[in-house]
Amino acid sequence: MGPVDYIPRIRDNYARLGYKAYNWVVNPDTAPWAPLRKPLSQCRLGLAASGGIYVTGQVAFHYKDDTSLREIPTDVDTKELRATHFAYDLSDARTDPNVVFPIDTLRRLVREGFLGGLASRFHTFMGGIYSSRRVSEDLAPRLTARFLEDGVDAVLLVPV
Amino acid sequence: MGLVARHTEAAGIPTLCMTSALDITRAVNPPRAAFLDFPLGHTTGKPHEPDLQRRILAEALSSFETMTAPGSMKELPFRWSEDEEWKAKAFAEGDERTPRHDTPQYQDEEDRRRAEEGGSPSCPVCRT
Numbered sequence: 001m002g003p004v005d006y007i008p009r010i011r012d013n014y015a016r017l018g019y020k021a022y023n024w025v026v027n028p029d030t031a032p033w034a035p036l037r038k039p040l041s042q043c044r045l046g047l048a049a050s051g052g053i054y055v056t057g058q059v060a061f062h063y064k065d066d067t068s069l070r071e072i073p074t075d076v077d078t079k080e081l082r083a084t085h086f087a088y089d090l091s092d093a094r095t096d097p098n099v100v101f102p103i104d105t106l107r108r109l110v111r112e113g114f115l116g117g118l119a120s121r122f123h124t125f126m127g128g129i130y131s132s133r134r135v136s137e138d139l140a141p142r143l144t145a146r147f148l149e150d151g152v153d154a155v156l157l158v159p160v
Numbered sequence: 161m162g163l164v165a166r167h168t169e170a171a172g173i174p175t176l177c178m179t180s181a182l183d184i185t186r187a188v189n190p191p192r193a194a195f196l197d198f199p200l201g202h203t204t205g206k207p208h209e210p211d212l213q214r215r216i217l218a219e220a221l222s223s224f225e226t227m228t229a230p231g232s233m234k235e236l237p238f239r240w241s242e243d244e245e246w247k248a249k250a251f252a253e254g255d256e257r258t259p260r261h262d263t264p265q266y267q268d269e270e271d272r273r274r275a276e277e278g279g280s281p282s283c284p285v286c287r288t
Contacts, residue, residue: 025187
């Protein structure tokens with residue numbers, strides 16, 4: 001069976017529910033390109049994930065156009081991680097956050113020498129921000145600034 | 161997430177987007193993407209299967225070294241189940257999403273208590 005076509009399914013579903021049609025972002029241009037400058041085994045990797053992960057003690061995300069960021073120290077105890085989100089089934093992420101925030105997986109890849117290292121912090125937020133303009137003009141620049149501050153050689157992005 | 165990828169890449173940092181929604185990611189057209197054909201909420205693997213999670217990420221991350229052109233998408237060779245029954249149920253009719261509350265939605269009450277007390281002393285980033 002081929003991949004699920006989410007755009008038509010969501011479009012039909014919204015129409016059935018009487019919601020306004022969602023304007024999907026379509027970029028027909030050529031995407032920007034920055035080549036990797038050294039082998040992965042020497043790269044320091046950054047991560048941002050939109051599955052609503054936070055550390056217990058932090059203020060949790062809310063569900064309405066939340067563009068705030070949380071810093072997750074990369075030496076965090078995985079047991080301290082929590083998941084909150086309005087749009088996906090949280091049951092697996094709450095028992096193993098690695099399904100949307102691959103913290104243990106990345107630490108293992110560093111131990112194995114596959115990756116050179118990790119940024120000292122990762123970044124999380126709540127996806128499902130309705131306005132693509134808010135993402136492009138507000139969230140994306142803040143994340144890019146943090147990656148530049150973190151001095152990473154490459155960035156992995158994990159949506160849900 | 162593709163919009164973040166394009167912004168960060170334009171600032172000179174190479175990016176890779178994981179995705180389980182092929183058509184949405186193709187439309188946004190990020191520089192590099194790795195498609196994992198799993199149900200939403202499992203973009204980097206199945207729960208409690210660290211070896212599978214490791215294989216998925218190693219395979220995806222190797223795209224940084226092998227992809228040479230913007231807009232490249234790698235289809236990862238993993239299946240959720242033989243029968244792929246989950247696909248029939250993916251995005252069923254109706255809106256099963258949680259209402260869009262504008263107050264913090266904690267996983268449990270203990271988290272709320274800790275956050276309202278100002279974060280645990282062992283958590284220097286609890287204010288961020």
